[in-house]
Amino acid sequence: MPSTRYALIAGAAATALLATACSGAGAGGSSGGGGKRINVLMVGNPQMEDIAKLTKSTFTKDTGIKVNFTVLPENELRDKVTQDIATQAGQYDVATIGAYEVPIWTKNGWLHELGSYADKDTAFDKADLLKPMVQSLSGADGKLYALPFYGESSMLMYNKDVMKAKGVTVPEHPTWQQIADIAAKVDGAEPGMRGICLRGLAGWGELGAPLTSVVNTFGGTWFTKDWKAQVDSPAFRKATNFYVDLVKKHGEAGAAQSGFTECLNAMSQKKVAMWYDATSAAGSLEDPASSKIAGHVGYAYAPTVQTKSSGWLWAWAWAMPKTTKNADAAAKFMLWASSKKYESLVGDKLGWARVPSGKRASTYAIPQYQKAAGSFGDITLKSIEGADPANPGTQPRPTVGVQYVAIPEFQDLGTKVTQEISAAIAGKTSVDKALNDGQKLAADVAKNYQK
Amino acid sequence: MTTLTAPPKTASPPVRPRTSPRAGAWKRRIPLLPALIFTIIVTQLPFVATLVISTLQWNILKPGERHFVGLSNFKFVFTDERLRTAVLNTVVLTASVVLISVVLGLGLAMLLDRRFLGRGLARTMLIAPFLVMPVAAALLWKHAIYNPDYGLLNGTLNAVWRLFGAANGPTVDWVSSYPMPAVVISLVWQWTPFMMLILLAGLQAQPGDVLEAARMDGASALQTFRHITLPHLRQYIELGVLLGTIYVVQTFDAVYTITQGGPGSQTTNLPYEIYLTMFRKYEYGQAAAAGVVVVLGSIVIATFALRTIASLFREEVSR
Numbered sequence: 001m002p003s004t005r006y007a008l009i010a011g012a013a014a015t016a017l018l019a020t021a022c023s024g025a026g027a028g029g030s031s032g033g034g035g036k037r038i039n040v041l042m043v044g045n046p047q048m049e050d051i052a053k054l055t056k057s058t059f060t061k062d063t064g065i066k067v068n069f070t071v072l073p074e075n076e077l078r079d080k081v082t083q084d085i086a087t088q089a090g091q092y093d094v095a096t097i098g099a100y101e102v103p104i105w106t107k108n109g110w111l112h113e114l115g116s117y118a119d120k121d122t123a124f125d126k127a128d129l130l131k132p133m134v135q136s137l138s139g140a141d142g143k144l145y146a147l148p149f150y151g152e153s154s155m156l157m158y159n160k161d162v163m164k165a166k167g168v169t170v171p172e173h174p175t176w177q178q179i180a181d182i183a184a185k186v187d188g189a190e191p192g193m194r195g196i197c198l199r200g201l202a203g204w205g206e207l208g209a210p211l212t213s214v215v216n217t218f219g220g221t222w223f224t225k226d227w228k229a230q231v232d233s234p235a236f237r238k239a240t241n242f243y244v245d246l247v248k249k250h251g252e253a254g255a256a257q258s259g260f261t262e263c264l265n266a267m268s269q270k271k272v273a274m275w276y277d278a279t280s281a282a283g284s285l286e287d288p289a290s291s292k293i294a295g296h297v298g299y300a301y302a303p304t305v306q307t308k309s310s311g312w313l314w315a316w317a318w319a320m321p322k323t324t325k326n327a328d329a330a331a332k333f334m335l336w337a338s339s340k341k342y343e344s345l346v347g348d349k350l351g352w353a354r355v356p357s358g359k360r361a362s363t364y365a366i367p368q369y370q371k372a373a374g375s376f377g378d379i380t381l382k383s384i385e386g387a388d389p390a391n392p393g394t395q396p397r398p399t400v401g402v403q404y405v406a407i408p409e410f411q412d413l414g415t416k417v418t419q420e421i422s423a424a425i426a427g428k429t430s431v432d433k434a435l436n437d438g439q440k441l442a443a444d445v446a447k448n449y450q451k
Numbered sequence: 452m453t454t455l456t457a458p459p460k461t462a463s464p465p466v467r468p469r470t471s472p473r474a475g476a477w478k479r480r481i482p483l484l485p486a487l488i489f490t491i492i493v494t495q496l497p498f499v500a501t502l503v504i505s506t507l508q509w510n511i512l513k514p515g516e517r518h519f520v521g522l523s524n525f526k527f528v529f530t531d532e533r534l535r536t537a538v539l540n541t542v543v544l545t546a547s548v549v550l551i552s553v554v555l556g557l558g559l560a561m562l563l564d565r566r567f568l569g570r571g572l573a574r575t576m577l578i579a580p581f582l583v584m585p586v587a588a589a590l591l592w593k594h595a596i597y598n599p600d601y602g603l604l605n606g607t608l609n610a611v612w613r614l615f616g617a618a619n620g621p622t623v624d625w626v627s628s629y630p631m632p633a634v635v636i637s638l639v640w641q642w643t644p645f646m647m648l649i650l651l652a653g654l655q656a657q658p659g660d661v662l663e664a665a666r667m668d669g670a671s672a673l674q675t676f677r678h679i680t681l682p683h684l685r686q687y688i689e690l691g692v693l694l695g696t697i698y699v700v701q702t703f704d705a706v707y708t709i710t711q712g713g714p715g716s717q718t719t720n721l722p723y724e725i726y727l728t729m730f731r732k733y734e735y736g737q738a739a740a741a742g743v744v745v746v747l748g749s750i751v752i753a754t755f756a757l758r759t760i761a762s763l764f765r766e767e768v769s770r
Contacts (some may be wrong), residue, residue, distance in 0.1 A: 018659050066671065073729075078730075079730050082512070083511065083732070086511045086512065086514060087511075108512070108513075108514055191618060191619060192600075192619060192622075201711065202711055202712070202713045202714075203711070204731075253599035253600050253622050253624060254598065254599040254624045254626065254627065255624075256552060256624070256626075256627040256713065256714050257593075257624075257627060257710075257711075266600065269600075271600055348465075350698070361768065382713050408510065408513060408733065409510035409534065409732075409733070411731045411733075412727070412731045412732035412733075413657065415731050416533075419711075419712065419713050419714070419715055419716060422713050422714050422715070423713060423714035423715030425627075425714070426624070426627035426628070426630075426713075426714035427627070427628075428627075428630075428714045428715055428717060429714075429715055
């Protein structure tokens with residue numbers, strides 16, 4: 001059977017690491033000399049595939065800089081970029097990373113500071129970037145370490161026809177209790193239709209994201225400012241119980257295995273009446289080619305309890321590893337890719353709905369974009385602006401970030417705790433047990449930071 | 452066939468070896484040496500590196516904190532509750548997949564051993580699941596069969612329910628409700644053909660005269676099977692079980708794709724737990740230590756497998 005010997009992966013990968021580590025700084029993979037060729041590693045999202053298509057005929061033609069793209073799915077990208085940068089292999093001049101990685105990698109000294117490049121380029125208009133984006137892509141020193149390519153928050157999406165048939169109005173700023181009540185009312189509105197889709201698939205970036213945003217608005221947090229684990233605190237418990245109960249009672253079929261993709265599918269195939277998830281999902285829901293409810297989707301802000309807003313905040317951004325030897329060429333590419341000019345290029349060539357949005361205030365003032373993103377553009381912008389990554393809940397946090405904790409251990413902690421909560425959604429364990437176990441794991445992590 | 456080599460009539464003068472036999476042997480080996488060295492490098496060096504790494508405290512996200520910690524990673528491997536669960540899950544998963552697929556494979560092999568119209572076609576189709584890539588097979592089971600919305604199982608349930616006038620059948624969430632059986636069944640589907648092939652080879656190697664003699668002596672089909680076929684198949688079954696075990700212990704694709712190790716850690720087996728340690732926790736030392744333990748376990752099983760194969764060959768030769 002061709003299945004790899006995973007037992008030996010550790011060895012093989014580690015040997016490769018050792019080899020590169022030993023050869024030290026000389027292991028630059030990018031060509032030296034003129035610096036007219038750069039290597040870019042990106043996540044395989046549609047927006048990235050677009051830029052791969054457009055670069056040669058525009059950017060390379062104008063500047064003479066050739067760009068080699070490597071495109072990988074999110075998980076593989078994280079593995080590869082982490083290892084490349086952590087071992088100083090220096091294979092890539094530019095890599096897309098998320099808001100989660102920026103503070104951690106900055107602290108390790110792996111990234112080039114980019115604010116000064118952005119300041120020098122007057123056409124780039126740094127001041128136009130949305131403030132929460134800049135904040136989540138800055139290091140502890142306040143300098144900008146990554147340039148946003150596109151950003152998202154979270155919101156509630158619902159099937160307008162179903163709401164109308166059931167005589168329900170979804171408020172523009174709903175509370176979670178209102179949403180739970182509506183979910184009960186519209187559950188079964190059509191044969192096989194459930195009330196709401198909420199991610200139940202284990203993973204810090206799957207179930208972990210919406211759940212943490214709910215925990216925030218219920219007054220909970222993973223850690224207090226002085227690093228005390230709070231996973232078994234009353235607020236965290238209340239939020240998790242609410243989330244799990246709602247999914248169990250009125251959530252999608254197969255909830256414990258449903259992540260973003262499964263919910264997108266359930267919503268666009270009319271298997272659920274509502275969906276709380278990323279604002280970037282709207283583009284797919286409004287695409288008649290893949291969605292049965294295109295044009296019939298209503299949008300509302302992320303439901304709240306104690307906080308004013310509760311949308312999360314995420315950005316895919318361009319970062320430059322310190323190991324690069326083509327800093328200037330790489331910076332030129334990043335500034336171009338995040339510029340207004342590139343946005344209108346996509347609008348003209350590929351259509352305005354495909355513009356990598358969510359990072360610039362000016363995007364939302366473009367008439368063509370307003371037309372293309374009519375029903376959801378405004379809520380997306382306001383949700384992003386309303387997100388406060390430094391202070392997303394009711395109490396001070398030790399790190400910056402809304403739906404994650406920006407420490408290296410969180411990928412593991414978040415994955416393990418959400419595994420248990422996912423089991424509670426499947427009815428295989430109780431929320432109490434899941435959170436008690438989670439508290440132990442979180443307390444272990446906290447020990448690394450307590451003084 | 453007749454032998455053409457006739458014994459020499461006259462005794463030829465004895466050829467005096469120019470070099471000692473030992474040196475001659477080495478001379479013959481020299482052309483093979485590069486291959487040998489290459490094999491050692493690609494198979495043994497990574498393992499040595501893994502051994503070294505397993506003694507380090509090394510989190511890739513915390514550069515500058517890498518240091519030697521002796522055997523404490525191994526202590527972690529043997530005391531960590533999650534890893535213990537993973538070991539247990541690995542045993543349950545492997546044992547049930549191998550046993551069920553041997554029994555099913557035996558049944559299919561018995562059927563295929565008979566002559567019937569379209570036997571070749573049936574055999575090819577039965578082998579097909581083994582040829583599907585593990586990831587593709589896992590995706591197929593997850594989406595086309597287990598999915599509660601559009602999967603085959605719930606679709607069939609709905610159709611049956613509708614036959615009796617109900618609007619919709621029950622929505623069973625197969626993967627969440629029965630995680631381990633869900634993984635086991637998909638793997639049994641893949642591994643039954645393998646067992647079937649081995650056992651079919653065994654059945655067809657059965658001496659016809661013995662079976663005929665049994666029939667003449669008035670033995671029933673069941674008696675023949677119990678007292679003649681099964682003892683004859685014993686070594687083939689052992690071989691199937693051991694080879695199957697070695698591969699199924701390493702199952703990753705099905706766990707990763709169908710259940711992601713969940714719900715909770717109910718289907719997290721060792722390879723998946725090591726993957727999580729490596730790529731979510733980035734604890735290379737711990738992952739390496741767990742890897743070393745798995746390799747040692749696999750070597751033990753493999754030793755048994757090799758012994759069985761050796762005994763098979765001995766039987767062939769002695770026949």
